[in-house]
Amino acid sequence: MTSEIAPSGSVALRPVLPLGEAAAAGSERFSQARIERILGVVCGFGCSVLGVQAFFNALSSTQEAPLWRVGLVILIFVPLIVMVVASSSGLATRACAGVFAVVFPLALLAWPVATAGRVAAGTSEPWIWYLLNVATVAAVLAFPLAWQIVWALFIPVLYGVVRLVQLQDAAVSAFMPTLLDVVFAIILALVFLVLGWMLRTMAVGMDTARREAVGSYAAAAAADAAERERVAVAALMHDSVLAALIAAERAHTPRERSLAVSMAREALTRLANVDQxxxxxxxxxxxxxxxxxxxxxxxxxxxxxxxxxxxxxxxxxxxxxxxxxxxxxxxxxxxxxxxxxxxxxxxxxxxxxxxxxxxxxxxxxxxxxxxxxxxxxxxxxxxxxxxxxxxxxxxxxxxxxxxxxxxxxxxxxx
CATH class of the missing domain: 3.30.565.10 (Histidine kinase-like ATPase, C-terminal domain)
Known part of the structure; x- marks a missing residue:
């Protein structure tokens, strides 16, 4: 069949859709990024306070052998310092928090060996106890929700086990205090976990609502631009083409006919170039x-x-x-x-x-x-x-x- 070529699309949509897409892309994780930044700063500050407290207790601790104490201090506090700096600056927060969350249970596993033969001095809470919730907070910053729950339960329970192994003969009398420490650490870890989950869920909801609003605005702007284009084309046809037709109808001399042809050509050219x-x-x-x-x-x-x-x-x-x-x-x-x-x-x-x-x-x-x-x-x-x-x-x-x-x-x- 023979006819006109299929159009390539509505002219009015060309400037509108990229604008809507760009706005939607910029708002996709707007609130999530800011919530993560706030969580990093707050957690970094809290971990630094607990870290300072644990560090000074470690300097005066007699529960572990001196060489073991130096090794554990280096193993724990170097990743902790890196995590606090990363959380405060917003650079590589997830990676640095993940490293500390993995290193801390390894230090806990080494604790019974580091304190072997020094049970008499181990009746008070060890300095490593102050860092239990630092490890669970690190898991909140670094891991998905399922692993956050695992870490919130695993770290305190592991501490309770290694603490009872350390105390050996005194483990029976220390069982209830140790159990209370474990339960307290689990409750605090779950509080941090729920707060992080709630804030992140709210951020996702806000970003979704913002993205839908931007999409609605883009669609409305596209419809408005299309309507404006139709009005502009109608005005063009009315002003230019109608004027050319009137001139052609009234043309009686060769000069008037030539003028009518020029007007028609100009009107057609303007119509052809309406999209650019x-x-x-x-x-x-x-x-x-x-x-x-x-x-x-x-x-x-x-x-x-x-x-x-x-x-x-x-x-x-x-x-x-x-x-x-x-x-x-x-x-x-x-x-x-x-x-x-x-x-x-x-x-x-x-x-x-x-x-x-x-x-x-x-x-x-x-x-x-x-x-x-x-x-x-x-x-x-x-x-x-x-x-x-x-x-x-x-x-x-x-x-x-x-x-x-x-x-x-x-x-x-x-």
Missing amino acids: DAGEGSDAPVLLAAFVADLESASVEAGGPHVTGELPHEEWALPGRVARALILAATQAVANAVEHAGGADLAVQVVASVRRIEIVVSDGGPGFDPEAVPDDRLGIRGSISARMAAVAGSARLDSGPEGTQVTLTWERPS
Whole structure:
């Protein structure tokens, strides 16, 4: 079948959708990032306070052997200092907190060995007890929710086991105090875990609501822009085309007819260029070779192929506005083929004689029904048909299951 080319899309949506996408991308994790930053700063401050308390207790501790004490202090407090600095600065917080959360249970496992043979001095709470909830807070910063729960239970229970192993003969009398320490540490760890979960859930909800609001705004802006475009096109048709028709109806002399033709050409050109800032341009002559080179550059830039063609031996020039209209119309046809046919078997061919030039843009896509194209879509009606009509040329479309072919023709007047 033969008809107009399918439009490439609504012009009004071009500036609106990227804006909406950019806004949505920027708001996707807006609240989550700030909640994580707040959690890092607060946890870093609290861990530093507990760390200082544990450090001074470690300096005066007699429960473990001196060499073991030095080793444990280095093993625990170096990762702790790194985690506090990372949490306060917001750099690599998750990784540094994860390292401390893994290192601390290893230090707990070494505790019975470090305190072997020194049970008499081990009746008071050891300095490592002050860091139990520092390890569970580190898990809240670094691990998913399931592992946070595991760490909140695992760290206090592990402490209770190694503490009873350390006390040996005094383990029976120390069982209840140790159990109370374990229960207290578990409760405090679960409080930290629930607070972190609640804050993060609220942040996700706020980001989701913000993203939906931005999407709604983008859709409303797109609809408003489309309506404004329809109003602008209607005003253009009313002011320019109607004026040209009135001038043609009242034209009786050759001069008046020429003026009416010029007005009609200008109206069609403005309609063709309504989707971009493109006027008729200069009417300086363009040689065929230069025209083909410009056409090939435009085709490649639009995602199309290189141009093949047959040029006459006799070099001649196209009017500038004609060359510009042909290139813009062909580029629109290439863009349509790339967008709607995926560029399948896309080809651009130029055939020129001494008086006539023809551009054929063909693809191997599934084709379409031109009658199904909505009336408010101006991709082809404005960008190709009106553009060619403005320079006294013609545009034809052949579309079927085997593909689509667009033929642009212009003849040099006698």
